[in-house]
Amino acid sequence: MSLLVVGVSHRSAPVSVLERVSLPTDSQxxxxxxxxxxxxxxxxxxxxTCNRIELYADVxxxxxxxxxxxxxxxRHSGVGLDELTPYLYVHYEDRAVHHLFSVACGLDSMVVGEGQILGQIKDALxxxxxxxxxxxxxNDLFQQALRVGxxxxxxxxxDHAGQSLVTFGLEQLAAGKAVEAWAKDSGALVIGAGSMSSLAAATLARIGVKEIVVANRTPARAxxxxxxxxQPGPARVAARAVPMDDLGAELARADIVVSCTGSTGLVLGADAVEAALRGRTxxxxxxxxxxxxxxxxxxxQLGGVRFVDIESLAEASADAPMAADVDQVRTIVSDEVAAFGAAQRAAHITPTVVALRAMAAEVVSSEIARLDGRLPDLDDKQxxxxxxxxxxxxxxxxHAPTVRVKQLAGEPGGAGYADALRELFDLDPQTVAAVSRADLNDTDGVGRGRV
Known part of the structure; x- marks a missing residue:
């Protein structure tokens, strides 16, 4: 079996395509x-994530x-295959591993070095x-990706370059001013109460807004x-929750609005924003x-509004300088890909080695039984x-050949050693497969909560 990833991201497709491909949890x-x-x-x-959909499979x-x-x-995104295909990318085997490890490190993010992707990888796993x-x-791949990240x-x-998408977006809104000075004493409205909205609220509190209003379809989450x-702490801020029905009134009072919901349609239309602006100076x-x-x-197009969305962030991030540490991270990724490949190749031969030792144990037991028939006078101690x-x-x-074959199997091109071992010792393929299935069943859900 082999690792394959097919995906679409901000690097391969315009935002107009990405927002149509977006998949809620039920669709995932x-x-x-x-x-x-x-x-x-x-x-x-x-x-x-908000800027990628990737499907990983063992094929x-x-x-x-x-x-x-x-x-x-x-089919699940609702975008026709002919339309979607030009924007898809494909990675296979080591290239697929390299891709996920790079994603985990933030190298493939819209904001290079951002750390929120680790939580999203954990959620995917x-x-x-x-x-x-x-x-x-x-399981092995995603667990290792988290460790590599x-x-x-x-x-x-x-991390010095690893702003969150929220911070990057607020910097774009501040238009060259210090974010803290720009946001100081402003009133903020956060629409949504999921992970990204929670990060937005925490960031707004940290940079010094005077109040945060949270609007969400589920009042309990807000x-x-x-x-x-x-809660007590340096980032404590006055905050209150409101129902979505109050959005119009709160919109008119807010200086900064951050929206990130799971809605499949518009939450704020241009008419609603225009109406809110009439009551503002x-x-x-x-x-x-x-x-x-x-x-x-x-x-x-409305006067008195500065608007930043994923599309404009993608354009801004394309012009952002790369962090000096990117090359060092790329080296880490390359080393980890090589180590992961070696470990997987070595693990591939383990069922064959187990089957060989089981066969040897059966031969020993059979020969001892024959010896009992030939030498019935042996006492228990003998x-x-x-x-x-x-x-x-x-x-x-x-011992020596099985240790050595595991070492050789871990090297590039070492997959054939398992086949050679099975051929040399005439091992039953079904026995080897049974060992593999038993090993897999024993490790179902392996690694939950370890990272």
Whole structure:
């Protein structure tokens, strides 16, 4: 089986395409189930963020896998395959590993070095584990990606460039001014109460706004976020929750508006923003971090509004200088890809080695039984000593070659050693497969909560 990823991101497609491809959690669940039901795939995981949708799978056929995964992405996103195909990218085997590790380090993010992607990778793994679509390969891959991302942030200065998308967006709104000075004593409205909206609220509190109003379709979630914002600490801020029905009134009072909901339609139309502006004398800043968009792009034509969305952030980030530590992170990624590949190749031969040792144990048991028939006068002590001696001989004969074959299998091109071992010792393929299945079942859900 082989690792394959088919995806679309801000690097391959315009925002107008990305917002149509965006998948809510329910759609991700159906996508994973349908992927596992497809013939080429035995494992699947989906990584969905505001600027990428990537489908990872363990497949037995490359071309069939690409065709099936592309078709599934098109079907579940509602974008026609012919329209979507030019924007899709494909990575296979080591290139797929390299891609995910780069994503985990923030190298492929709209804002290079941002750390929020680690939480999104963790969520992708958790969904695959909960649905039992992530098996040994994808569990190992995503767990290692999380470790690689953490290593990059701890061993390099990539964090210095690693603003969140929220911070980057607020800097664009501030238009060259210091964000803290620009936001000081402003009133802020946050629409949504998910992870990105919570990050936005925390960032606004940190930079010194005087009040944060949280509007969300589920009042309880808005109230929880307000409670967090009101907890004692240096970033404590006055906060209150309001129902979505009060959005118009709150919009008129807010100096800064950040919206990031899971809505599939517009949350703020240009007419609503225009109506809110009639009661204002000060300009208003709007930041739309949702995918698909929450705020009508037509608001940028209104006077008294500064508007930033994912599309404008993508354009701004393309001109941003790369961090000096990027090369160091790339080296970490390359080293980790090589180590992951070696570990996977070595693990591939383990069931064959286990089957070989099981066969050797059966031969020993069979020969000891024959010896009992030929030498019935042996007492228990003598029989036990003979048995131990034969087992020691067999273990010593097998030790060096099995250790060496694991080492060789971990090197590039080492996949053939398992086949050679099975051929040389005439091992039953079904026995080897049974060992693999048992090993996989024993590690179902491996790594939950470890990182």
């Amino acid at each position: 669940t159906e996508l994973l189930r349908d992927t596992l039901a497809a013939e080429p795939a035995t494992e699947a995981a989906v990584l969905a 037995d056929k490359f071309h069939a896998g690409v065709a099936e995964l592309s078709t599934l992405l098109a 958790a969904l695959g584990q909960d649905l039992h679509t992530a098996g040994r390969l994808l 953490k290593r990059a942030h701890s061993e390099t200065g990539i 109230e929880r976020l307000v409670q967090i914002l009101g 000060a300009p208003q800043a709007l930041l739309d971090l949702a995918m698909p968009r929450d705020i009508d792009a037509a608001v940028h 029989r036990a000593e003979v048995t131990r001696t034969v087992r020691r001989v067999v273990d010593k004969l097998l």
